[in-house]
Amino acid sequence: MALITAKDLSVGYGGQTVAEHLNFKVNSGDYLCIVGENGSGKSTLVKTLVRLIKPVAGEVKFGDGLMANEIGYLPQHTIVQRDFPASVKEIVLSGCQSRMGLRPFYTGAEKKLAADNMEKMSITNLADKCYRELSGGQQQRVLLARALCATQKMLILDEPVSGLDPKVTAEMYELVAGLNKEGITIVMISHDIKSAVEYADHILHIGNTIFFGSKSEYLQSKAGKIFMMMQSKDPHVGKLV
């Protein structure tokens, strides 16, 4: 059984549908990329997957032993107020919160997990730094390490590379690809279709046309061809590649 199965899913806010009739599956070990224009409902979809909002219609089924609270989620915008005092260590450790239940303190094993994930993201040297004083790329690594603490199975990343420079973007993609190779299932929203096609094995395209299938199917499909063409005309996207 697939980790996530969406059946005729419609997502939106307060009864207002943003994207509808979505059907897709995420299997263990997959790397799914969600693409689509601005405002097509990509973020709304992943918020539905991590149960931040309820589906408008249809359903999301979790299978293969995946629990809804075992997904590591990286939001598109993490609005951290100016001056919030929080060290990298504190933030990464907070990724273990779902493991605690009502237990008040983190265990040694959880602290070790946080330390390991910081090591994996090469941010160990930043452990005691204030989150607000890090660069955008460093902040994303911190949030990724936090998401890793929350899961051993699946990461859902909402535009993890937005606002990062090309070099850091490439590093980020490599990091995520590495995690996928270790067996973590990846669902990533991306605007950068070239990299999506390079790294992902499945594509979900939402918007005017809806497509779900493997990468090679997508490249053959009409939706894929049009989207690829549009993006390569966009000078801004061109620069990123």
Next chain:
Amino acid sequence: MSESLFDASDGEQMMDKLSLYFAYPFVRYCVMVGVMIALCSSLLGVTLVLKRYSFIGDGLSHVAFGVMSVAAVLNLSNNMIIVLPGTILAAVLLLKTGQNAKIKGDAAIAMISVGALAFGYLIMNKFSTSSNLSGDVCSTLFGSTSILTLTSREVIICAILSFIVVVVFVLFYNKIFAVTFDETFARSVGTKADAYNLLIAVVIAVIIVLAMNLVGSLLISALVIFPALSSMRIFKTFKSVTVFSAIFSVVCAFLGIIISMLAGTPVGSTIVATDIVAFGICSLIGTLKGGR
């Protein structure tokens, strides 16, 4: 030479005066209660400031004033019985209104708090049997000398409530951090953010009722906000900020009470004045440290 002698004897005089004061139980009670309240009110300061809940704190203190005046009119021997539940109820309501995106949260809170203030004064004015009405109102707003007339029972109630606040805070410290730092992520991993927001609101209500005795309803926000803002000038991690806020608040309250006794100034405003001076010092240290 003569100057230093003068200083020493002056200091000695002060110490004499203080040790004389501390011989009285009511003075010891006052200091104990002051320190306990200061500790509690500082704990949730960071969360309050960062979650934009400070307005709830402000609104609540006015509600507490309204409920307090009802209690005063009813001539209850122990007004905690209705002030505490009343304020907790208001906290829950304010939180719900604040979260409701359809109503302008701030405006609703302003309405409730100003309404409670006006209503409270109205009731006191109309029905109070007290001979010293303006004195009563003034002490509810700015904290009273009543802190100097605490009975041992009041001290015990205060100690119990403070203890509960501290224990709840310590037990839920990690959850409070998670929900304050990033509520979206917390929800995504199944943390019951609503429940913790409610817990925070209830604890705030308890703190406000406690602090009312010390500084009065108009000055409570100062007691909650200054320690947090001051330590955020210097420290950068949640833990260090929390610990320093607690120390800051306790030290300032202690000094404030001592100064107010020596100088004969009102307790509440002296504590707040001490907080402000200490805030200035912390800002200076923060700037020198090359922060902002």
